[in-house]
Amino acid sequence: MSNDTEQRPAAGTSDGAADGPRWSRLSPRLLWVNLSMLAGPLALFAVTVALTGANLQAVISLGSLVITFLVITGISTMRLLTTRFRVTDERVELRSGLLFRSRRSVPFDRIRNVDIEAKPMHRLFGLTSLRIGTGEQTAASSRKLSLDGITRRDARQLRRLLIDRRGSGRVTGQDADVTIAEMDWAWLRYAPLTVWGVGSVFAGVGTVYRILHEMKVDPLELGIVKDVEDRFGSVPLWFGILVTVVITALLGAAISTATFVDAWTNYRLEREQDGGFRIRRGLLISRSVSIEERRLRGVELAEPMLLRWAGGASLSAIASGLSNTDENRSRCSLTPPVPRDEALRVASDVLAEEQSPTQMKLVPHTRAALRRRINRGLMVLAPVVALLLGLGLWLTPVLVHTAWITALVGLPVVIAFANDAYRALGHGVRDRYLVVRAGTFTRRTVALQRDGVIGWNISRSYFQRRNGLLTIGATTAGVGCYKVRDVSVGVGLAYAEEAVPQLLAPFIERVPRG
Structure with a gap:
C-alpha cells in the first residue's frame, strides 16, 4: 500500500489517543468466526474415520488438515487481538501484528474504492469486511487495506465517511441514490x-x-x-x-x-449521490462494490454462445485504477445474465447516453479474415482426423470409419463456426467512444472512451502480412488492451487515426503515390 507511514502513540497514553482520534478495534465476535473454522475439518475427520474404519493414511492426512486449521485459527485470533484502525482528518490508518508489526496509512485522495464483503460465518455473527483499495499495481502497494471483522453498522458508516471525505467524480445534484437495475427472477432462465x-x-x-x-x-x-x-x-x-x-x-x-x-440474489445497481456506482449482490457471500464514475472508461457486453442464442447478455464496466486487469474483471460486473435489451439499457444509463454505443452498426472486415478463421478450424480438425486414421490403420478398422465420419461432420462445423466468428468481427467510432467486437464462443462488444486511449499496439504475424492484415489494439492505463483483429492495414490505421487523432501519426511513414 502506498504512503505507508508509522504512527507511534504518545508515551503513557491508551491506544495512542493523545496524538489524534482514538484507535478502534475489530469486533470481539470475530473470535467465534475464527473458532467456527475448525468445524468443517473436524466433521470431515469424523465422517472419514466412520467410512474408512480408521484407515491410518486417512487419519494422518485429515489430522494434518485439522492441525493446519488450528494454526490458521491461531493466526486469525492474533490478528484480532493486535489490529487497530482509525480515521483522521486526512487519512485512514491501520496497524497490526505482534512479532512482525505493520503500520499503514492511506490519504483520502488516494482511495479508489471502498468495498464491503460478508462471508457466511461473518454474516451469522453480524460481521463484515471492509476493503480500501488505492488502485496501484506494484507488488508492494496493490494489497488492500482491509478491516476483516467489523460490524455491518460500523462498515456502512465508515464506507460513507471515507467516500464523503475522498470526494468523487462529478456531483449529480440528486438528493438520493438512484436505482439503475435490480434483480428480476425471470432472469433465472x-x-x-x-x-x-x-x-x-x-x-x-x-x-x-x-x-x-x-x-x-x-x-x-x-x-x-x-x-x-x-x-x-x-x-x-x-x-x-x-x-x-x-x-x-x-x-x-x-x-x-x-x-x-x-x-x-439481492442484486441492485445504483448511481450514488456523489456520481459513483454501487453494485450490491450475494446470498451466502454478500458483496458491495463501488466504482468511481471518473474512473469509468466504458462498458463490455459479453454474449456467450448459448446465452446469445437465447437472446441474453451480461454487462461489465471498464474502469481504471482498480489495481490490475484481473481485478477489473472480477469486480466490475454490472449485471448478471439478462435479456440483451436490458443489458443495452443499463449500458446507456451507466454511460449517460441516449443509446448504448454497443448498438451501433460496425464496419465489417475483409474476406481474408474469414479465410484465416477457416484455416484455424481446419488446423484443429486435421490432427484429430489424422490421429484417428493412424490408430485405425494400426489397431482396428473401426477407427478408420470414425476418422472419415469425423472429417465429414467436422468440416461443415468448422465452416459454420468460422463464418460466425467472421460475422462477429467489427469496429467503429461513435461520438466519444470507439467500439470493437469479436468472438464466437463468447462474443464481446467493447465501447471504450476515446480520451482514455493512451496508445496503440500493432502486431502482424507472418500469415497476416501475406494477407495484408494486422491486429491493432487500443491500450488504456490500468485497464488493458482491446484489439481490432484481422483488419486490413489501411482500414486499421485509418480507424486508429479517426478514433484518437495524431496519436499514431508520428509512427506512420506515408508512401507517396505514383
Missing part, C-alpha cells in the same frame, strides 16, 4: 446457459478422486461404486456414454443455477 458449470462437475470429480487417492482409498472399490457397476455394468457402451453426458449436463446446469442464485 439464463442461468443454465453458462457452460462453465459442466467444467465444475469434472473439476469436482477430479478433486474428490485425487483426495481419495492421496488417502490410499481406491474410489472404484467403494460400496456405492460397486453397486452402480453391478446394476448397470451390462448396458451397451453407447447407452452408458449417453447417460453420462445427460447426467453431466444436468449437474452442470444445476451448478450454474445455484451459482447464479448465490451470486446475484
Whole structure:
C-alpha cells in the first residue's frame, strides 16, 4: 500500500489517543468466526474415520488438515487481538501484528474504492469486511487495506465517511441514490446457459478422486461404486456414454443455477449521490462494490454462445485504477445474465447516453479474415482426423470409419463456426467512444472512451502480412488492451487515426503515390 507511514502513540497514553482520534478495534465476535473454522475439518475427520474404519493414511492426512486449521485459527485470533484502525482528518490508518508489526496509512485522495464483503460465518455473527483499495499495481502497494471483522453498522458508516471525505467524480445534484437495475427472477432462465458449470462437475470429480487417492482409498472399490457397476455394468457402451453426458449436463446446469442464485440474489445497481456506482449482490457471500464514475472508461457486453442464442447478455464496466486487469474483471460486473435489451439499457444509463454505443452498426472486415478463421478450424480438425486414421490403420478398422465420419461432420462445423466468428468481427467510432467486437464462443462488444486511449499496439504475424492484415489494439492505463483483429492495414490505421487523432501519426511513414 502506498504512503505507508508509522504512527507511534504518545508515551503513557491508551491506544495512542493523545496524538489524534482514538484507535478502534475489530469486533470481539470475530473470535467465534475464527473458532467456527475448525468445524468443517473436524466433521470431515469424523465422517472419514466412520467410512474408512480408521484407515491410518486417512487419519494422518485429515489430522494434518485439522492441525493446519488450528494454526490458521491461531493466526486469525492474533490478528484480532493486535489490529487497530482509525480515521483522521486526512487519512485512514491501520496497524497490526505482534512479532512482525505493520503500520499503514492511506490519504483520502488516494482511495479508489471502498468495498464491503460478508462471508457466511461473518454474516451469522453480524460481521463484515471492509476493503480500501488505492488502485496501484506494484507488488508492494496493490494489497488492500482491509478491516476483516467489523460490524455491518460500523462498515456502512465508515464506507460513507471515507467516500464523503475522498470526494468523487462529478456531483449529480440528486438528493438520493438512484436505482439503475435490480434483480428480476425471470432472469433465472439464463442461468443454465453458462457452460462453465459442466467444467465444475469434472473439476469436482477430479478433486474428490485425487483426495481419495492421496488417502490410499481406491474410489472404484467403494460400496456405492460397486453397486452402480453391478446394476448397470451390462448396458451397451453407447447407452452408458449417453447417460453420462445427460447426467453431466444436468449437474452442470444445476451448478450454474445455484451459482447464479448465490451470486446475484439481492442484486441492485445504483448511481450514488456523489456520481459513483454501487453494485450490491450475494446470498451466502454478500458483496458491495463501488466504482468511481471518473474512473469509468466504458462498458463490455459479453454474449456467450448459448446465452446469445437465447437472446441474453451480461454487462461489465471498464474502469481504471482498480489495481490490475484481473481485478477489473472480477469486480466490475454490472449485471448478471439478462435479456440483451436490458443489458443495452443499463449500458446507456451507466454511460449517460441516449443509446448504448454497443448498438451501433460496425464496419465489417475483409474476406481474408474469414479465410484465416477457416484455416484455424481446419488446423484443429486435421490432427484429430489424422490421429484417428493412424490408430485405425494400426489397431482396428473401426477407427478408420470414425476418422472419415469425423472429417465429414467436422468440416461443415468448422465452416459454420468460422463464418460466425467472421460475422462477429467489427469496429467503429461513435461520438466519444470507439467500439470493437469479436468472438464466437463468447462474443464481446467493447465501447471504450476515446480520451482514455493512451496508445496503440500493432502486431502482424507472418500469415497476416501475406494477407495484408494486422491486429491493432487500443491500450488504456490500468485497464488493458482491446484489439481490432484481422483488419486490413489501411482500414486499421485509418480507424486508429479517426478514433484518437495524431496519436499514431508520428509512427506512420506515408508512401507517396505514383
